[in-house]
Amino acid sequence: MDTISSSLRSRDFISPTIAALISVIVNYGGTFVLVFQAAKAAGLSAEMTASWVMSISVGVGITGIWLSYRYREPIITAWSTPGAAFLVSALAVTPYSEVIGAYIISALGFIALGLSGMFERFVRLIPSGIASGLLAGILLKFGISAFGGAEFDPLLVVVLFAAYVILKRFTSRYAIIGILIIGLIYLISVKNVDFSNIKWAIATPIFVVPELSFDTLLSVALPLFVITLTGQYMPGMLVLRNDGFKTSANPILTVTGLGSLLAAPFGSHAFNVAAITAAICTGKDSHEDSNKRYIAGIACGIFYIIVGLFGVTLAALFLILPATFIATLAGLALLGTIGSSLAGALIDPKGRETALITFLATAANVTLLGVGGAFWGLVAGLAAHVLIHGHFRQKSSRMSRIKQAQQK
Template sequence: MNTHSPLLRGRDLISPTIAALISVIVNYGGTFILVFQAAKAAGLSPEMTASWIWSISIGVGVTGIWLSYRYREPIITAWSTPGVAFLVSVLGITPYPEAVGAYILSAVGFIILGLSGMFERFVRLIPPGIASGLLAGILLQFGISAFGGAKLDPWLVVLLFGSYILLRRFTSRYAIVGILLIGLVYLISTGKADFSTVRLAVASPVLVMPEFTLHSALGVALPLFVITLTGQYMPGMLVLRNDGFKTSANPILAITGLGSLLAAPFGSHAFNVAAITAAICTGKDAHEEASKRYIAGIVCGILYITVGIFGVTLAALFLILPSTFIATLAGLALLGTIGGSLASALADPSGRETALITFLATAANVTLLGVGGAFWGLVAGLAAHLLMHGKLRGKRSKLSEAQPAQSER
């Protein structure tokens, strides 16, 4: 995309800012509890836990701001959610300095992969129907969760859904900000979210000297690398491509890998291009003009840095929000992306069946050998495509549309 942004007006900032706010809320409120669980498994002190939050939030914020500003695209970065889920099970049996050493080795792996260009070449081989089917399968559970919360809090879900429909009818551009504000007013007025106990406190980084062992390299670094690559980078790049953004994966891998390397001694396990929360910022709801959606990436970065500075305090604030509210908000914000992905997946009659296989296999979300459903959905789709058509691509796909100059960035 053009590296020179058109003139921005005040109203151009509203939708991207709200999309970024929702993305950050969903990220902290939805999966960040895993960081606390992993910290507890490792026996970390409150200070070291706060340092983990500080390092990963600051790192995600800085890399997201730089990438979004440099390439004028909404390149949202985030911590590795499948990675931290994996760490919950291994930090209890791995000395923390060795785990930090494993984080460093994993980060070096991403830097090397980004500089080599191998990942981008693989991504270019994927047919567009399979790419869209994979993305639709990943997002499906979030769309279902938008309504599944009615079992726990039917009035909240009905209120958010009804408000969304009405706002889409009369002021489509501000539908998401509307349900966000309506939902917060409802939660506060009914006492379902109490922010009165939240107190701001600045977090301080704690340096941990890493230790490198063969056990941690094979038992922590290698699985963390593979899980993050297949569970975060692949779907994250597909989110960007699905909405027409063409920056090569190479600089994204290299920059996030470098950021992870610098942040690792302070507790950060890994960060990468975001997938689910990125989709909130890359679609039309973030801004009608694709050239102005990069604002959402910059605002996300600013919000992440703010949370990082105040550490556990603001993370706890996001955790106060009920899970039903977060799930419904995320699902409604992703409706357009889910619909667009399904339409793209089924658009080509010749590849419709393999795209559908990818979609269903991914949506099943089966974990095998410690690797999540997104990877196996992709494997199923590619295997079916190869057996049915004998090759991966017959013509250029969405994932290969980056210009040569962009691929070198």
């Protein structure tokens, strides 16, 4: 009996760990190139770039492990992707020491917001249908990309898709790990990846003395704060809520803000709760039992720390994987989450139209005033909800109970 029990406990680690690995691969392979572009724009040396990679990777790893363990939920932390995109242009015209000062000010803003509790109160007001519509809209492009890559590498997409369908038929729990292994074997067999130029080297953190200026406060710190809050924290919290996790945003904001504050002098721009890659770890494909999905959060943190210790070495390893492979892998891994989000958005007949508005407006991904489509999709959905129904808070709890029952 003890052997069987031990075996069952061991099996509980497999799916969440694989989900975590895929999440990390998608994060580094899909968006981390923005960090390298920003570092190049700033004219940073290889050592300074490695310090940035190390500080942000180890930082999100530690915060993710602590939050996931403390609250027993898959709280995946990551760097601000829209923030990195913004820094590509900002670092080209701003002294690096002043940008470091802006990172510190932005981090203090997140700590203050977390301690105030204001953000959590706002998140609780959002109707569940609109939250699901927002998540579905954010993830739609990733689902489409799972098949769009066929235009560039049709055989790779066919191999991954066929493997996914067959594995779903016979061993659904291990479908994602299966397509990851099969995809890597295929890439190596057709010589579509070259690991010969990868050199292992441990990164060294480099401290940069921050400088504070009013101009940088307005031109870097404030935009970074707003972009990260609307583009990362908001959808990230709704990902957790959509999969039934209830941890308050307050400690998440406070812990990630504190982590950002400590890591900023070494080059890290901002930690936050993850959104898109978090969805790989928070759904049923990670583990059927939602109480055991927090393992994925801890595993993600461990992987991030490993990458961080080797600085740009492992980050470069992820970057050499073909874009089509990353996109297809991410899209197939997110299919279940996209489906459940769409179902959650349309389950309540009274809120179906406003949820659909949120979904379409978010999927359009329009950027206005420097703020991304997720924020404007949420604004459109909430405005429609208030104008149509005449109230902000969801009055009926029946549909909410139905949705929670479906998630269990």
